[in-house]
Amino acid sequence: MIAQNTKIPVTVITGFLGAGKTTLVRHLLANAGGKRIALIINEFGDIGVDKSILAGCGDETCREEDMIELANGCICCTVADDFIPTMKALLARTDRPDHIVVETSGLALPQPLIRAFNWPEIKAEMTVDGVVTMVDAAALSEGRFASNEAALAEQRAADEMLDHETPLGELFEDQLIAADLIILNKTDLVSPEALAGVEARIREEMRQGTGLVRAANGQVDVKALLGLGIGSESDLEGRQSHHEAEHGGETHEHDDFDSFSLHLPSIKGRDALLEAIGTAIGTHDILRLKGFAALPGSPSRLAIQAVGPRVTAWFDRPWEADEARETALVVIGQSPLDRIAITRCLEQAAA
Numbered sequence: 062m063i064a065q066n067t068k069i070p071v072t073v074i075t076g077f078l079g080a081g082k083t084t085l086v087r088h089l090l091a092n093a094g095g096k097r098i099a100l101i102i103n104e105f106g107d108i109g110v111d112k113s114i115l116a117g118c119g120d121e122t123c124r125e126e127d128m129i130e131l132a133n134g135c136i137c138c139t140v141a142d143d144f145i146p147t148m149k150a151l152l153a154r155t156d157r158p159d160h161i162v163v164e165t166s167g168l169a170l171p172q173p174l175i176r177a178f179n180w181p182e183i184k185a186e187m188t189v190d191g192v193v194t195m196v197d198a199a200a201l202s203e204g205r206f207a208s209n210e211a212a213l214a215e216q217r218a219a220d221e222m223l224d225h226e227t228p229l230g231e232l233f234e235d236q237l238i239a240a241d242l243i244i245l246n247k248t249d250l251v252s253p254e255a256l257a258g259v260e261a262r263i264r265e266e267m268r269q270g271t272g273l274v275r276a277a278n279g280q281v282d283v284k285a286l287l288g289l290g291i292g293s294e295s296d297l298e299g300r301q302s303h304h305e306a307e308h309g310g311e312t313h314e315h316d317d318f319d320s321f322s323l324h325l326p327s328i329k330g331r332d333a334l335l336e337a338i339g340t341a342i343g344t345h346d347i348l349r350l351k352g353f354a355a356l357p358g359s360p361s362r363l364a365i366q367a368v369g370p371r372v373t374a375w376f377d378r379p380w381e382a383d384e385a386r387e388t389a390l391v392v393i394g395q396s397p398l399d400r401i402a403i404t405r406c407l408e409q410a411a412a
């Protein structure tokens with residue numbers, strides 16, 4: 062029998078779209094203190110934005126072959142087909158990692174993933190060191206995914222069958238309740254008073270015994286983060302998601318949300334693109350938009366990140382010689398997303 066202390070520890074990082082999971086992973090890879098880390102990245106679409114952002118940011122810690130992308134939908138729905146085989150493949154390696162970090166998509170429910178660690182082949186050799194939930198303090202204080210009571214009351218009046226909270230509110234609570242540690246991130250974007258209010262609200266909703274730290278740009282103590290030592294798969298009490306509570310663990314759907322990616326071979330310029338993105342976000346139900354842009358004549362690619370109404374863009378690295386220079390964006394929002402109208406809007410920036 063394999064002793065508990067020889068199991069590979071796995072840190073699960075979850076949290077809503079744009080909360081700062083990839084930013085935390087970057088920090089973690091840069092400060093892993095000599096640990097070799099395998100990284101499982103779960104995100105939307107065929108563009109691989111997170112992997113591209115993380116590539117090369119901690120080569121000693123996480124080599125290219127140790128970065129595994131699961132882009133086939135939310136990880137919680139593909140546990141048997143994608144996640145378990147990936148973990149088994151990691152276990153089959155002769156050079157096993159010291160630690161595994163799983164970054165879920167922003168729409169994933171962590172519960173099915175945590176339970177997967179009770180599959181016999183996995184449980185014998187891996188343990189969940191801890192579930193870390195990132196929370197975007199700015200989004201929460203702006204009420205962006207908290208249940209909007211007025212809107213909800215209106216919806217309820219129109220639909221008597223509506224017995225649950227908003228999809229965003231539910232997902233937020235499911236991710237909170239699954240946590241061993243909550244990182245209240247983006248503290249730089251809110252006032253001390255707003256932060257205190259947001260923290261109080263989280264403390265009301267989180268499970269007893271959950272830790273909470275505040276952070277800006279995911280700057281937390283990596284040693285503590287990678288050594289929570291919880292064994293979360295054996296401590297499932299109280300982590301039940303809304304879906305599990307309401308449907309007894311039947312498979313869930315993500316049809317409240319939609320995502321698509323689009324490619325523009327050439328664009329007019331930075332301002333035109335940012336204006337088109339701003340307009341698309343202002344007029345459609347877009348929660349998250351991210352990707353890279355090729356500006357005419359620029360040797361570097363422009364990274365673009367939008368979380369709610371906040372859009373940022375910066376040159377992150379030069380284009381590589383063998384890379385297609387194009388603008389590629391992933392758009393994620395509440396269903397139904399008017400893909401045609403959003404595409405048309407973004408194409409206003411096309412040259």
Ligand SMILES: Nc1nc2c(ncn2[C@@H]2O[C@H](COP(=O)(O)OP(=O)(O)OP(=O)(O)O)[C@@H](O)[C@H]2O)c(=O)[nH]1
Nearest residue numbers: 077078079080081082083084167246247277278366
């Ligand atoms: N001002 C500020 N920006 C932050 C902070 N943390 C992350 N960001 C920015 O927020 C945006 C989204 O961050 P990510 O780390 O990509 O978020 P994520 O949770 O991985 O996003 P998804 O995987 O798409 O769900 C990026 O532009 C980050 O630079 C923070 O603490 N403060």
